[in-house]
Amino acid sequence: MVSAAVRTVLGDVAPADLGVCDAHDHLFLRSPRLPGQELDSVASAAAELDAFREAGGQSLVQWTPHGMGRHARELPALARTAGVRVVAATGLHQAVHYPPEVLADLRARGLAEVFVRELTHGIGDSGVRAGLIKVAGGFHGLDAHARWTMAAAAEAHRATGAPIAVHLELGTGALDVLDLLCGALDVPPAKVVLGHLNRSPDLTVHRDAAATGAYLAFDGPSRAHHPTDWRMPDAVAAxxxxxxxxxxxxxGDTTTAAARSVHGGPGLPHLLRRVRPRLERAAGRDVVARILGANPARAFAVEWPA
Known part of the structure; x- marks a missing residue:
């Protein structure tokens, strides 16, 4: 009998071994949309992971997809040294993050095949296998690029069982994404994670999305997203x-160098030092313990093919 496991950069682990989990963050990230704010320092990533562990963090899911500076080769040593489990991603972000020639190459190679290879064989020659597929919607809609990437993600999911994590632009378009992924493309809702819902605090949409069985990620402490933080406890409690x-x-969704705690921002520790107690006051300790522990353990667990 095959047991479900979470695929980390150091190998597959039992879901319960994730412990306290930051379910959406970035140790490394590079995009032309963030000039001068790249997360590309290995030393800063190591210091940030240490600070996260000291705050009580035990695992982190990096949503950085293909072609955005994942630094896959660095992740095993960082995870091992910090004593924090790290999950890497395959997938593709919005078209604006890539040069046209990169997208043309991925079309020629077959996007789903790229995702499957990174999930089963590894990212490039790093030997690091991804544990989830990250894709992205648009602002209140889905363009042709989003539909292409989501169709490829659904195909890769069917081949591997990997969960699909979705960047919702400013928190919008959740129901359109679910209509496509879980309707037309037949992905089980429990294998879909919707990100950034705190950026569009529409409780009706939140409840409708949750009613499908999908996972809902609230991930706003990054400096760029702080205006939505105060709404998060009410949304979670509701x-x-x-x-x-x-x-x-x-x-935490740390997306800029200035947002790292080692550079004076909130960074990874803020999630546990400041956000967790506020959520506990709003929703209760039991709920928050599940959000940080049992829920990500289920969301990212897969019965991986041999």
Whole structure:
């Protein structure tokens, strides 16, 4: 009998071994949309992971997809030294993050095949296998690029069982994404993680999305997203009260160098030092313990093919 496992950069682990998990963050990230704010320093990533561990963090899911500076070769040593489990991603972000020639090459190679290879064989020649597929929607809609990447993600999911994590632009388009992934493309809702819902605090949409069975990620402490932080506790509490406490995830989504704690920003520790106690006051300790522990353990667990 095959047991479900979370695929980390140091190998597959039992879901319960994730412990306290930041379910959406970035140790490394590079995009032409963030000039001068690249997360590309290995030393800063190491210091940030140490600070996260000291705050009580035990695992981190990096949502950085293909072609955005994942530094896959560096991740095993960082995870081992810090004593923090790290999950890497395959997938593709919005078209604006890539040169046209990169997208043309991926079309020629077959996008789903790229995803599957990174999930099963490794990212490039790093030997690091991805544990999830990250894709992205648009602002209140899905363009042709989003539909292409989501179709490829669905195909890769069917081949591997890997969960699909979705960047929702400013938190919008959740129901359109679910209509495509879980409707037309037949991905089980429990294998979909919707990110950035705190950026569009529409509780009706939140409840409708949760009713499908998908996971909902709230991930706003990054400096660039702080205006939505104060709404997060109410949204989490409302969803928990509606019976969806087992579908909620929490992440920091550190996307700029200035947001790292080692550079004076909130960084990874902020999630546990400041966000967690505020959520506990709003939703209760039991709910928050599930959000940081049992929920990501289920969301990222896969019965991987041999």
């Amino acid at each position: 969803l928990a009260d509606a019976g969806h406490g087992d579908q909620l995830l929490l992440g």
